[in-house]
Amino acid sequence: MQVLSLKTRQRRGFTLVELAIVVLVIGILAAVAAPKMVNTASTARSNGTKQSLAVVRDALEMYKSQNGNYPSAATIATALAPMLSGPFPTAQVGTNQNASVVASTQSPITTIEAGAFGWAYNATTGEFRVNDTSSIGW
Numbered sequence: 001m002q003v004l005s006l007k008t009r010q011r012r013g014f015t016l017v018e019l020a021i022v023v024l025v026i027g028i029l030a031a032v033a034a035p036k037m038v039n040t041a042s043t044a045r046s047n048g049t050k051q052s053l054a055v056v057r058d059a060l061e062m063y064k065s066q067n068g069n070y071p072s073a074a075t076i077a078t079a080l081a082p083m084l085s086g087p088f089p090t091a092q093v094g095t096n097q098n099a100s101v102v103a104s105t106q107s108p109i110t111t112i113e114a115g116a117f118g119w120a121y122n123a124t125t126g127e128f129r130v131n132d133t134s135s136i137g138w
Helices: 016-067
Strands: 101-103 121-123 127-130
Touching: 101 127
Parallel strands: 101 121
Antiparallel strands: 121 127
């Protein structure tokens, strides 16, 4: 029977030190990459909401040019349906991330309206805004 020396013996796995180093490197990479990924998702939601605002505002102007006035807040989703490709957009920022529209009498709309509404809309002026303090100025 031949005894193998340390140099010729084959390794059959990783040592605990090697595994710890790999876990440490992965942890460092995750710590660097995670905030950037979270920030990217937040930026994408903001940009999506801004695009939705532009689309609805354009649809409101087309509706007014065809009908002479703006639709009411209660019927805005159905009234603008022919001008929108797809369902009425959802507000993707703020605490009320939905497609509900609240009627506002503010002109201009500068404060949020009470309730769980994603959008605020003044049917007299045609002003359409996100119903959230962080993005009502868009």
